[in-house]
Amino acid sequence: MKKINDFVVKFANVNGSGSASANLLFAKSLFRMGLSVVPKNVFPSNIQGLPTWYEVRVSQAGRRARRGRVDVMVAMNPQTYAQDLADIVPGGYLIYDSSLPRSFGREDVNVLGIPIARMCADAYVSPRERQLFKNVVYVGALTALLDMDFTVVKQTVRDRFKGNAKLVEPNVEALKMGREFARRNFTCPLPIRVKKVKAAKDRIMITGNEAAGLGCLYAGASVAAWYPITPSTSLVEAFERHARKYRQRKDGTSNVAIVQAEDELAAIGIVIGAAWNGARAFTSTSGPGISLMGEFLGLAYFAEVPFVLFDVQRGGPSTGMPTRTQQSDITACAYASHGDTKQVLLFPGDPKECFDLTVDAFDLAERLQTPVIVMSDLDIGMNEWVCDPLEWDDTRKHDRGKVMDAEMLDRAKSFGRYWDIDGDGITYRTLPGTHPTKGAFFTRGSSHDAFAAYTEDGQVNAENMDRLTRKFEMAASRMPKPVIRKTSRTSKLGIINFGSTEPAVREACDLLSREGYKLNTMRLRAFPFGKEVAKFAAKHDRIFVVEQNRDAQMRTLLINEAGIPPEKLVSVLDYEGMPLTAGWVKREIEAVIEKDKSVAKAMYLSAQAM
Amino acid sequence: MTYMKKPNVRHPGLRKNDLGLTRRDYEGLVSTLCAGCGHDSISAAIIEACFELDLPAHRLAKLSGIGCSSKTPTYFLNRSHGFNSVHGRMPSIATGANLANRDLIYLGVSGDGDTASIGLGQFCHAMRRRVNMIYIVENNGTYGLTKGQFSATSDRVSKSKKGEANLFEAIDLCTLAIHLGAGFVARGFSGDKGHLVPLIKAAFRYNGFAFIDIVSPCVTFNDHEDSTKSYDYVRAHNEAMDRLDLVPEREEITAHTEEGQTTTVRMHDGSLMRLHKLDDNYDPCDSESALTTLRKRYAKGQVVTGLLHIDNTDADLHELLGTTKQPLNAVPMGDLCPGNAELAKINKSLR
Numbered sequence: 025m026k027k028i029n030d031f032v033v034k035f036a037n038v039n040g041s042g043s044a045s046a047n048l049l050f051a052k053s054l055f056r057m058g059l060s061v062v063p064k065n066v067f068p069s070n071i072q073g074l075p076t077w078y079e080v081r082v083s084q085a086g087r088r089a090r091r092g093r094v095d096v097m098v099a100m101n102p103q104t105y106a107q108d109l110a111d112i113v114p115g116g117y118l119i120y121d122s123s124l125p126r127s128f129g130r131e132d133v134n135v136l137g138i139p140i141a142r143m144c145a146d147a148y149v150s151p152r153e154r155q156l157f158k159n160v161v162y163v164g165a166l167t168a169l170l171d172m173d174f175t176v177v178k179q180t181v182r183d184r185f186k187g188n189a190k191l192v193e194p195n196v197e198a199l200k201m202g203r204e205f206a207r208r209n210f211t212c213p214l215p216i217r218v219k220k221v222k223a224a225k226d227r228i229m230i231t232g233n234e235a236a237g238l239g240c241l242y243a244g245a246s247v248a249a250w251y252p253i254t255p256s257t258s259l260v261e262a263f264e265r266h267a268r269k270y271r272q273r274k275d276g277t278s279n280v281a282i283v284q285a286e287d288e289l290a291a292i293g294i295v296i297g298a299a300w301n302g303a304r305a306f307t308s309t310s311g312p313g314i315s316l317m318g319e320f321l322g323l324a325y326f327a328e329v330p331f332v333l334f335d336v337q338r339g340g341p342s343t344g345m346p347t348r349t350q351q352s353d354i355t356a357c358a359y360a361s362h363g364d365t366k367q368v369l370l371f372p373g374d375p376k377e378c379f380d381l382t383v384d385a386f387d388l389a390e391r392l393q394t395p396v397i398v399m400s401d402l403d404i405g406m407n408e409w410v411c412d413p414l415e416w417d418d419t420r421k422h423d424r425g426k427v428m429d430a431e432m433l434d435r436a437k438s439f440g441r442y443w444d445i446d447g448d449g450i451t452y453r454t455l456p457g458t459h460p461t462k463g464a465f466f467t468r469g470s471s472h473d474a475f476a477a478y479t480e481d482g483q484v485n486a487e488n489m490d491r492l493t494r495k496f497e498m499a500a501s502r503m504p505k506p507v508i509r510k511t512s513r514t515s516k517l518g519i520i521n522f523g524s525t526e527p528a529v530r531e532a533c534d535l536l537s538r539e540g541y542k543l544n545t546m547r548l549r550a551f552p553f554g555k556e557v558a559k560f561a562a563k564h565d566r567i568f569v570v571e572q573n574r575d576a577q578m579r580t581l582l583i584n585e586a587g588i589p590p591e592k593l594v595s596v597l598d599y600e601g602m603p604l605t606a607g608w609v610k611r612e613i614e615a616v617i618e619k620d621k622s623v624a625k626a627m628y629l630s631a632q633a634m
Numbered sequence: 635m636t637y638m639k640k641p642n643v644r645h646p647g648l649r650k651n652d653l654g655l656t657r658r659d660y661e662g663l664v665s666t667l668c669a670g671c672g673h674d675s676i677s678a679a680i681i682e683a684c685f686e687l688d689l690p691a692h693r694l695a696k697l698s699g700i701g702c703s704s705k706t707p708t709y710f711l712n713r714s715h716g717f718n719s720v721h722g723r724m725p726s727i728a729t730g731a732n733l734a735n736r737d738l739i740y741l742g743v744s745g746d747g748d749t750a751s752i753g754l755g756q757f758c759h760a761m762r763r764r765v766n767m768i769y770i771v772e773n774n775g776t777y778g779l780t781k782g783q784f785s786a787t788s789d790r791v792s793k794s795k796k797g798e799a800n801l802f803e804a805i806d807l808c809t810l811a812i813h814l815g816a817g818f819v820a821r822g823f824s825g826d827k828g829h830l831v832p833l834i835k836a837a838f839r840y841n842g843f844a845f846i847d848i849v850s851p852c853v854t855f856n857d858h859e860d861s862t863k864s865y866d867y868v869r870a871h872n873e874a875m876d877r878l879d880l881v882p883e884r885e886e887i888t889a890h891t892e893e894g895q896t897t898t899v900r901m902h903d904g905s906l907m908r909l910h911k912l913d914d915n916y917d918p919c920d921s922e923s924a925l926t927t928l929r930k931r932y933a934k935g936q937v938v939t940g941l942l943h944i945d946n947t948d949a950d951l952h953e954l955l956g957t958t959k960q961p962l963n964a965v966p967m968g969d970l971c972p973g974n975a976e977l978a979k980i981n982k983s984l985r
């Protein structure tokens with residue numbers, strides 16, 4: 025069973041044992057050898073002692089989704105031996121710490137024992153080192169077993185410990201220890217192995233949170249407030265790290281203010297205050313934080329305060345599965361807050377899009393004068409993805425929207441904060457401190473007229489609500505367009521998806537196509553939906569809506585807001601918390617096609633037309 | 635309706651301040667609060683203080699939560715931007731606004747329900763972050779706008795208008811503020827404008843979190859005989875600790891100078907504040923002394939007013955964060971966005 029550059033390696037560890045850094049070293053080294061890697065970190069909501077996995081798919085075809093099943097399992101956690109063993113494909117390999125030798129009872133799996141604990145006990149004195157270097161030793165063994173370029177691995181270690189040079193040597197020594205052991209005791213390399221390729225050289229490996237943090241930096245955000253919550257924390261941390269470098273002035277002061285707030289209510293309040301006062305501001309959270317921010321989201325919608333909110337979604341409801349991925353805040357965010365509210369949502373499909381859509385989010389927020397929620401998730405946010413490099417067009421101008429300065433106020437006959445003089449639903453705002461006598465207004469969450477004055481006149485309030493509707497409808501045309509991929513011009517079968525399901529859906533689509541099922545796909549990137557969405561729906565008879573939640577939330581939104589007939593939309597739902605595999609998507613769709621007569625009819629129609 | 639504008643009658647005889655403005659220029663819309671509500675007297679005191687300090691009203695932002703008290707920013711300083719936010723969350727709005735533009739003056743107005751109950755957390759955290767702002771609580775011991783429920787500042791001995799007993803201990807906001815390190819902590823009484831206006835003026839001069847708890851009777855729900863927040867009760871039990879003078883001239887003088895009963899404090903802008911103590915046994919510069927005095931006097935049923943604590947040595951939020959002197963909302967986008975050449979370097983570090 026020869027597998028070159030196309031396999032899955034999985035590490036089963038105990039969390040808190042320092043495995044993350046060694047596992048990343050493994051993935052990064054493969055990436056630097058030009059391979060397409062898909063690393064996924066599966067971790068518990070715990071600091072020490074519970075099972076954790078790190079899985080790396082290497083894909084010859086450049087696939088970006090999980091594959092499922094495992095070719096080489098590095099089982100370092102006796103608690104999960106049974107489950108890990110079951111995960112291995114027939115003919116695959118199990119590497120385990122044979123300091124305490126044992127048998128596993130699976131004839132179709134090759135067991136490779138390495139006495140890692142014993143080797144480390146002999147080589148190191150401190151308990152901490154004995155533990156930490158175990159992880160490096162198994163990576164070392166893999167470099168021999170998989171035929172990895174050791175020079176690349178060593179360089180990756182050097183880069184990893186830049187600024188802490190004394191850690192480089194011990195790590196390289198530990199790598200060598202594992203590598204030598206494998207060479208002496210096993211036939212290296214295995215039939216499963218890698219071969220250096222010349223990949224498109226400019227690709228990068230990045231998490232969505234890092235990319236979104238960079239997006240905030242490039243968008244010119246200068247105020248951030250947040251409250252720690254997995255999986256959103258690393259977004260603000262990334263912003264802070266880059267801001268430390270890029271927002272530092274010569275005099276040592278900085279062009280940014282970042283506040284760790286006392287809770288999400290304060291975080292969003294700080295952001296609203298800053299945005300109202302003319303700074304670009306953002307906060308980042310996950311489901312529970314979204315719930316707490318509800319009241320303020322309504323205020324910002326109604327008072328028309330522009331800012332950016334990141335929802336890096338995780339498994340809900342309640343605390344749910346805090347370290348697993350989901351897309352289950354769609355309706356909660358689209359309709360966030362009491363009363364008639366609708367929020368603008370963006371759905372990045374990978375880290376590169378996290379960067380791009382973040383910058384767009386700030387422009388849209390200020391153009392539309394409303395909050396924009398960037399709907400990321402744990403998979404995009406926290407896992408490393410291989411992407412095209414981030415790009416910035418130096419001629420791009422940040423769109424600050426309709427803000428009147430002192431000069432404009434002097435020229436204007438009169439100023440009304442909510443006075444729709446352009447007829448597009450978007451009115452002019454002024455910033456505090458602009459003009460000694462003109463342009464002051466009172467921002468409030470209570471009903472107000474065109475001049476921002478309190479009113480209890482129901483008709484005036486209804487008119488203002490209608491203007492907000494007009495604004496929202498107009499916004500649809502300014503949103504990032506959905507990405508439509510046509511497999512066949514005549515097919516009546518479609519898929520709608522969004523966010524991190526993209527790689528699995530794309531791969532599944534290709535697999536289905538090979539079996540004669542031609543499906544066109546549309547990846548949504550924004551709400552409100554542009555007219556392309558209804559158009560796509562009109563052209564297809566059956567559309568599979570793939571999403572990671574139980575209640576078919578995006579399907580509901582498509583029915584409610586794009587007017588798509590419910591009978592057209594077939595749900596493909598996953599809510600187990602893991603990034604999807606193409607195999608699963610394919611099986612789900614196939615099952616429906618085979619069972620559902622009307623789908624068969626749609627297929628028939630498409631076949632007829634071909 | 636509250637959007638009623640005041641008739642714009644010019645009185646040629648009205649006194650003008652250094653900006654050439656009259657008191658009228660600092661007013662707001664006609665108040666819709668109950669006739670006699672303490673909150674209206676506070677609005678008048680704010681107008682007076684701003685007028686006397688020659689404050690350019692457009693350089694001030696007024697922020698509030700929800701409640702009768704939080705409505706009042708509509709009734710003063712028409713030339714200022716205002717933000718009537720959500721219940722109990724004015725401190726976070728003020729924090730963010732201040733972060734975006736450190737050059738404006740931020741005046742937060744809240745109620746005892748808004749601050750001591752739903753907003754207690756945000757109030758505490760704005761203080762410990764040392765947001766540079768004036769924070770006024772218009773304290774009537776009741777929820778005016780929702781019609782007379784007990785608030786958390788209602789004293790335990792106080793009874794509701796219907797005669798119900800208050801079961802719970804009161805939260806004393808001044809004590810809390812001193813504990814949390816607020817550098818300017820004062821208490822005033824809406825019924826004593828002569829005493830209140832200098833307090834507000836001093837708060838405007840202070841750099842950092844200036845807190846004023848102003849007892850402000852609710853004539854409709856909490857001005858009865860068994861209330862400790864009624865006009866009569868406060869008049870009878872008010873104990874002024876000091877009298878304030880603001881001295882505009884910038885004479886050379888060190889921060890805290892003891893001159894018998896008078897403490898002189900140099901404010902951030904160089905002006906001086908003279909604090910004439912009316913009680914020998916306490917030192918407003920010493921938080922322990924202020925806390926002890928508050929506790930002892932409270933036990934006697936007294937309502938202590940005056941500048942209770944001052945410490946102007948601490949850094950404010952911007953100084954703590956090291957933010958630049960230029961208001962963040964005025965930093966050009968070109969200085970905030972690192973550009974494509976830097977992004978290329980960042981990309982390189984991700985390979």
Ligand SMILES: Cc1ncc(C[n+]2csc(CCOP(=O)(O)OP(=O)(O)O)c2C)c(N)n1
Pocket residue numbers: 700701702703704721744745746747748749772774776777778779780785
């Ligand atoms: C989240 C929320 N809960 C409840 C209310 C109802 N509410 C409005 S004002 C108020 C109490 C105000 O009391 P206080 O701050 O003391 O102001 P006062 O009217 O006494 O000046 C309450 C409970 C609200 N507006 N928002």
Ligand code: SF4
Pocket residue numbers: 666667668670671672673702703774778779851852853854855
């Ligand atoms: S109800 Fe009380 S607090 Fe409210 S306006 Fe009337 S007197 Fe003032």
Ligand SMILES: [Mg+2]
Pocket residue numbers: 701745746747772773774775776777778785
């Ligand atoms: Mg009250």
